[in-house]
Structures are given as C-alpha cells and as structure tokens.
Amino acid sequence: MNAGTTLWLRRLQIAAIALAVLLLAVTAVFLFLEGTWVKPVERGPREAFLYGSTGCEIMPLPVFQVLPDLFPEHFQPAGPQAGDWIDQFGFIRGRPGVNEGLPQGFAVSHYRPRSGAPSPVAFVGVNCSLCHTSTIKRSAADPGVFVPGMGSTSLDFIAWVDAVRSAVLDEKRLTLATITAAYGRKTGRRLGPLDRLMIQAWLSGARQKAKENLPKVDAPYGGADLRNAELMPNGPSRTQPFRNLVRNILDRPAANDRAFGKFPALYEQKNRDWGQFDGTVHNRVTRSVLAALAVGATLDNLVIPDITGTVQKSIDYSLDLKGPSYQELFREQGVTVDAARAERGRAVYRAHCASCHGERAADGSWAKGKGQGIVFAADRLGTDPERVSFRYYDTLADSLFAQFPPKHPLRPKREDMRPGPLGRTHGYISYALESVFSRAPYFHNGSVPTLAEVINLKPRREVFYRGSTLYDPVDVGLAVPAAPDRVSYFRFDTRARGNSNRGHDYPWAYQGPGWDPKALADLLEFLKTL
Amino acid sequence: MPSTPEPPFPRITLGQLAATFVPFAVLLFAALMGAEAAQNLTMTRVRTASWVSLAFFAVAFCLYLWPGDSPRRRSWWLLAWTFALLAYLVHFGYAFFGTHHGSLREVWQSQRPLIATSNFLVTFWWTADAALAWLRPTGSWRGVARTLIHLLIFVTFFVSSVVLFGGGARYLGLALATAALISLGARLTRRKGALSP
Numbered sequence: 001m002n003a004g005t006t007l008w009l010r011r012l013q014i015a016a017i018a019l020a021v022l023l024l025a026v027t028a029v030f031l032f033l034e035g036t037w038v039k040p041v042e043r044g045p046r047e048a049f050l051y052g053s054t055g056c057e058i059m060p061l062p063v064f065q066v067l068p069d070l071f072p073e074h075f076q077p078a079g080p081q082a083g084d085w086i087d088q089f090g091f092i093r094g095r096p097g098v099n100e101g102l103p104q105g106f107a108v109s110h111y112r113p114r115s116g117a118p119s120p121v122a123f124v125g126v127n128c129s130l131c132h133t134s135t136i137k138r139s140a141a142d143p144g145v146f147v148p149g150m151g152s153t154s155l156d157f158i159a160w161v162d163a164v165r166s167a168v169l170d171e172k173r174l175t176l177a178t179i180t181a182a183y184g185r186k187t188g189r190r191l192g193p194l195d196r197l198m199i200q201a202w203l204s205g206a207r208q209k210a211k212e213n214l215p216k217v218d219a220p221y222g223g224a225d226l227r228n229a230e231l232m233p234n235g236p237s238r239t240q241p242f243r244n245l246v247r248n249i250l251d252r253p254a255a256n257d258r259a260f261g262k263f264p265a266l267y268e269q270k271n272r273d274w275g276q277f278d279g280t281v282h283n284r285v286t287r288s289v290l291a292a293l294a295v296g297a298t299l300d301n302l303v304i305p306d307i308t309g310t311v312q313k314s315i316d317y318s319l320d321l322k323g324p325s326y327q328e329l330f331r332e333q334g335v336t337v338d339a340a341r342a343e344r345g346r347a348v349y350r351a352h353c354a355s356c357h358g359e360r361a362a363d364g365s366w367a368k369g370k371g372q373g374i375v376f377a378a379d380r381l382g383t384d385p386e387r388v389s390f391r392y393y394d395t396l397a398d399s400l401f402a403q404f405p406p407k408h409p410l411r412p413k414r415e416d417m418r419p420g421p422l423g424r425t426h427g428y429i430s431y432a433l434e435s436v437f438s439r440a441p442y443f444h445n446g447s448v449p450t451l452a453e454v455i456n457l458k459p460r461r462e463v464f465y466r467g468s469t470l471y472d473p474v475d476v477g478l479a480v481p482a483a484p485d486r487v488s489y490f491r492f493d494t495r496a497r498g499n500s501n502r503g504h505d506y507p508w509a510y511q512g513p514g515w516d517p518k519a520l521a522d523l524l525e526f527l528k529t530l
Numbered sequence: 531m532p533s534t535p536e537p538p539f540p541r542i543t544l545g546q547l548a549a550t551f552v553p554f555a556v557l558l559f560a561a562l563m564g565a566e567a568a569q570n571l572t573m574t575r576v577r578t579a580s581w582v583s584l585a586f587f588a589v590a591f592c593l594y595l596w597p598g599d600s601p602r603r604r605s606w607w608l609l610a611w612t613f614a615l616l617a618y619l620v621h622f623g624y625a626f627f628g629t630h631h632g633s634l635r636e637v638w639q640s641q642r643p644l645i646a647t648s649n650f651l652v653t654f655w656w657t658a659d660a661a662l663a664w665l666r667p668t669g670s671w672r673g674v675a676r677t678l679i680h681l682l683i684f685v686t687f688f689v690s691s692v693v694l695f696g697g698g699a700r701y702l703g704l705a706l707a708t709a710a711l712i713s714l715g716a717r718l719t720r721r722k723g724a725l726s727p
Binding site: 009010013014016017020023024115300 | 544547552554556558562563568570571640
C-alpha cells in the first residue's frame with residue numbers, strides 16, 4: 001500500500017470514527033431531551049380525577065385541535081346549525097385557559113399512546129372524568145350544573161370514536177400537510193420539526209392499527225349515520241365495555257354483543273365491595289385498570305408512576321365523593337321537597353327497598369341493607385339479561401387475568417374477578433342509592449329515564465329520545481321527549497335487544513297486585529332526599 | 531494455559547478502532563433509537579442493548595477461545611471485550627434504573643436471588659476485568675479469572691437468549707454457541723495436533 005493510499009485510508013478511518021462519535025453524541029442528547037419531555041404534575045385527588053392521564057392517550061394535541069375542522073361531516077353529523085362537535089357528541093365544554101380549553105375528560109400529557117414513552121408534542125387522552133362527570137340542566141336556558149362523579153348523561157362516546165376512526169382512515173384528507181396547514185390556520189402558529197416528526201409517526205401507526213382492526217371491528221360509521229340508533233345502538237350515556245375487552249383481549253369481533261352499560265355514578269365508592277353492575281370486580285384498582293385497558297391503556301403504560309398515581313388518586317377521590325343534593329340543586333327553581341310526604345315515603349322505602357339498597361343513616365353514612373351487595377339473578381329481577389349473558393361472559397375473566405404477567409404490579413388476585421373462584425354472577429348487584437336522583441337514566445342499560453318510572457308510579461316509556469341533559473324534577477330523572485329535537489336525537493327503543501326496560505317491579509308492578517300510587521308518590525318524594 | 535511469559539498488549543491501531551467502534555456506535559444507535567417505535571420503550575432498550583453486547587461478546591469469546599496467540603489478536607479481543615461491556619452497561623442501566631427504578635429490593639424480588647446475584651456479579655467482574663486489561667496490559671491474558679468470567683457471561687447470554695426469552699434473540703444465542711463451539715473445537719484440534727508424535 002503506497003503512502004497516498006495509506007493517508008487516504010487513515011483519513012477515512014478518522015472520519016468514520018468522528019461520525020460514530022457524533023452519532024453517539026446525538027443519541028445521548030436525544031435521550032437526555034427525551035427525559036425532559038414528560039413533566040409530571042403533582043395533583044390532588046380531585047385535580048387528578050379531572051385532568052390527570054390514565055394512560056389512554058389517543059392523538060397529538062395539534063391533531064385533536066384541528067380534526068373537527070378537517071372533517072366537519074363526521075364531527076358535526078347533524079350539520080353546523082346543530083352546534084360544534086362538543087355539543088353534538090355531548091361533551092362538557094371546558095374553560096379557556098384550563099387544560100388547554102379541552103372538554104372535560106380529556107387529559108393532556110406528554111406520553112405517547114400505549115407505550116407511555118415520552119413525546120415532544122403533547123398528546124390528548126381520555127380519563128375517568130370523561131364518562132363519570134356530567135351536567136344537570138335545570139331549565140332549557142340553564143348552562144348546566146357541573147357534577148363530578150356523576151355518570152355522563154349526554155356523552156355519545158362510541159359515535160365519537162367512530163368519527164375519529166373515519167378521519168384517521170381517510171388517507172387523502174388526513175395527512176401531515178393538511179394537519180399542519182389546518183393547525184396554522186386555527187392557531188396562527190407553526191408546528192416545529194419534532195412536532196411534525198411525532199405527528200407523522202403517530203399518524204402512520206394509528207392508521208396502520210385502524211386498518212389492521214378493520215376485519216375485527218368493521219369499518220367505522222361516519223356522517224349522519226353516527227346518529228342512527230340502528231347503526232350506532234349505544235347512544236348518549238352508554239357504552240359496550242365488554243365488546244371492547246373481547247376485541248382487545250380475545251382479538252375477536254364481538255359482533256353480536258348487545259351488553260350495553262350506562263356510565264355509572266362514582267359517588268361514595270367506599271360503600272361498594274364489588275364493582276360493575278353485575279358485581280364482577282372486587283378490587284378498586286383492578287376495576288379502574290380494567291376500565292382503562294378497555295379504552296386504550298396498556299399494562300406497559302399503566303405502571304408509569306405518574307399514571308399509576310392518577311389512577312390511585314382518582315380512586316381515592318371517589319371513595320368519599322358526595323353526589324349532589326336534590327334540594328340544593330333545585331332551590332333556585334323553587335322546587336322543594338314535601339317533608340311530610342317524604343317521611344311517609346321513608347316508611348315505604350324501608351318496607352320495600354331498604355333491605356336491598358340500604359339507607360342514609362343519621363350520621364350521614366350509608367347503612368347497609370342485608371341484601372345490599374348481593375347479586376340477584378337477571379331472570380329473577382326480570383331486567384334485561386344481555387349485560388350478563390353475552391358470549392364469552394364465562395371465560396372473559398380468565399382471559400383478562402391471563403393478560404397480566406405473573407410479576408406485573410397491577411396483576412389482580414384471581415378471586416377478585418368473577419366468574420372465578422368465588423363463583424359466577426349472571427345477575428345484577430344491589431347497590432347503595434346515594435344521590436339517586438342524579439343517577440338517571442336508570443337500570444344498567446339506561447332504559448328508564450325517571451325514578452317515577454323505575455318505581456312504577458308511572459308507566460315506563462317504550463320509545464323516547466335521548467341526548468339532552470335537561471332534568472325533570474317532577475318525575476325525577478331526565479326529561480326525554482317522545483319525538484326527536486335538535487339535542488335529543490337518539491331514538492331509544494326499549495324493544496330493541498339489550499334495551500329492555502322491564503323488570504325490577506318493586507314495590508309493585510305498574511297497576512299490578514298491591515299497586516298503590518299514593519304510596520309510590522310518597523316514595524318518590526323520599527327518594528329525592530337520598 | 532500457556533506458562534511462557536505473554537507478550538504485552540500492543541497499541542490499538544486506528545484501523546482496529548474504526549473497525550470495532552463504528553459498528554458499535556451504529557448498532558447501539560439502532561438499538562436505542564429503534565426502540566422508539568416499540569410499545570415498551572425501556573424494556574425494548576434493555577433487550578436490544580443486550581443484543582449488541584451479545585454480538586460483541588461473541589467476537590471476543592471466539593478470539594479468546596481460538597488457538598494460538600498474537601498481540602494483534604489480543605488487541606481485537608480487547609476492543610470487542612470492551613464494546614461488549616459498554617453495551618452491556620447500557621443494558622444494565624436501563625434494566626436497573628428504568629425497569630427496577632434503581633431499587634435493589636425490586637431487582638431481587640423480580641429476578642429472584644440466583645439470577646439477580648449472577649447479574650450483579652457479571653457486571654462488577656466484567657467491568658473490573660476490562661479495566662485491568664486496559665490498565666495492566668502486561669498482565670496475563672488467559673488467566674483463570676478471565677476464563678471464568680468469559681464462561682459466566684457465555685452461560686448468562688446463552689440461557690437468557692435461548693432459554694428465557696426466545697424470539698429473535700434465540701438465533702443470536704444459537705449463533706454465539708455455534709461460534710464458541712467452532713472456536714473451542716479448533717483449539718482442541720490444534721492442541722491434539724501439537725501433542726501428536
């Protein structure tokens with residue numbers, strides 16, 4: 001090798017080494033920066049419940065901000081005159097300057113979806129308060145009283161998810177270029193290179209995942225179909241939680257699933273030993289973890305201390321959370337409770353209800369009834385059985401349990417899940433009725449709008465329309481029209497599978513043997529005081 | 531082991547450094563950055579950094595086992611041995627601080643005493659041996675302690691890649707075992723030839 005070649009080779013080697021050093025330096029800088037992207041926020045239980053991340057990140061914040069603008073046909077399915085996407089899907093409007101001004105239940109974090117890896121761009125995810133916070137409109141003009149812990153009466157979550165999926169699958173209209181342009185128009189700001197990189201990576205991954213899932217979950221509906229109860233049978237205030245779990249855990253379509261569940265209130269969770277309407281989960285952490293898994297969290301990101309902390313604080317928040325008081329809520333409207341009738345109603349309650357549901361004790365605690373917390377067979381209650389008889393009902397708990405590696409810190413005890421060592425349920429659990437007036441619509445499937453119908457003081461309506469949070473203080477529950485209007489768009493047909501409003505004919509069936517409307521009116525008055 | 535005085539380690543040439551450091555940097559970059567697309571960032575980095583370490587260890591182990599000796603081979607071995615260690619320390623750092631949050635108790639609970647002790651032993655012993663190799667280049671190359679740490683690391687990598695984890699790592703583990711067997715076979719063959727009349 002001559003001297004020239006040697007020199008050339010030497011220079012090449014030095015250059016290669018220098019480039020390698022540079023590569024490692026870039027890697028080190030990147031890893032350092034990556035460690036600074038997530039800045040956990042110390043929050044109290046209430047703030048954690050309202051704004052903390054539970055590992056259910058969905059999309060980058062800039063995408064979230066412009067998606068409704070890019071796809072108005074999906075995010076305003078009733079047309080622009082019916083309000084923006086927040087109104088049309090029943091979200092609770094946020095406040096400017098708080099939580100990026102996002103609707104209630106959307107958490108902003110710097111965690112990437114599923115992995116929980118740090119992200120330079122903020123991501124938006126859902127948290128507990130999305131489904132477990134609501135408003136009560138006391139009149140048509142009332143903006144609504146904000147009630148944390150109340151099951152949402154307006155959120156049409158499944159329809160919104162389909163709107164998002166429809167947008168993500170649109171390869172022509174949802175691109176980095178369209179997102180960047182729309183973001184610039186909306187905010188007057190430009191996305192930085194790292195933001196663009198992360199958005200592109202998210203878009204590719206989310207679209208690929210959405211495509212992979214098509215055979216399992218079918219193509220999403222969009223546009224006006226999102227408000228068609230035949231196609232989107234959940235409607236406001238309900239979801240199909242086990243359909244999601246069957247899809248995510250068992251990797252099966254759950255096509256025949258009609259196991260609807262309304263968003264339950266989370267008041268005073270300390271009064272409940274077993275969670276879910278069918279009493280299938282014992283441990284509160286497990287209950288929350290399973291709920292988070294159903295909407296996108298993973299066993300990987302749930303163990304991130306910040307996320308685990310939010311889950312735990314949200315649980316803590318719900319342990320003693322008091323529901324609203326009927327009398328205080330409607331005081332401005334001049335609505336009062338007749339004390340004498342309520343007192344007579346108490347006797348009716350004690351005779352016919354307290355043994356299964358307990359009652360409020362003088363010291364404010366909940367005195368447990370002897371049948372409270374017991375699961376009653378669905379055929380005995382006569383209520384809709386779909387929720388407790390869906391396919392895989394008997395095997396899903398085993399499959400869920402098997403998802404957790406043996407050393408996973410959130411691995412539940414097998415006996416905390418039913419069906420399991422502690423038997424199977426196939427029925428509905430009798431639970432405490434704290435602030436029962438704000439638990440509308442009633443029954444696990446939300447098929448009965450008012451308490452007057454629950455106790456059979458009035459006949460249960462066969463068909464009604466849902467969507468509004470307007471309250472009916474007389475019949476105690478949701479005001480539901482018999483015909484659709486601008487807000488109440490979802491046709492709830494109780495004859496449809498999974499929607500039955502039959503059963504639980506206590507104290508008496510409507511106009512059946514022993515039926516006493518006067519006693520029932522007294523009972524209704526008493527229920528306002530719980 | 532040879533009883534004659536061993537030649538000292540020569541100076542590392544620029545060519546040797548480039549031929550080992552550049553692949554090391556590229557592979558480590560790929561291991562750490564490639565994990566960005568994975569669901570569990572930390573666990574993936576734990577795994578991929580160990581693959582880089584395994585690859586360089588395989589080279590070092592074969593050079594160590596191969597019959598004969600030369601200053602030049604020792605230099606190759608030292609570089610491969612060192613870069614394998616550096617990748618291993620990255621793996622160890624992500625495992626200890628990332629997965630186990632820097633808690634010895636957590637490591638012991640998660641890995642159980644035998645594996646946890648073995649991992650810590652490997653880490654300290656390997657680091658000490660590499661430091662000695664750089665700081666005392668005139669010392670014995672194939673001493674008992676160094677042979678033992680080579681064997682311990684080989685067993686650790688083989689068991690973890692082939693038995694415990696499987697998947698793509700299994701092929702790396704099998705390649706390591708195959709290369710080691712070939713090197714050992716060559717060594718035994720050479721010794722048998724030397725002993726023959």
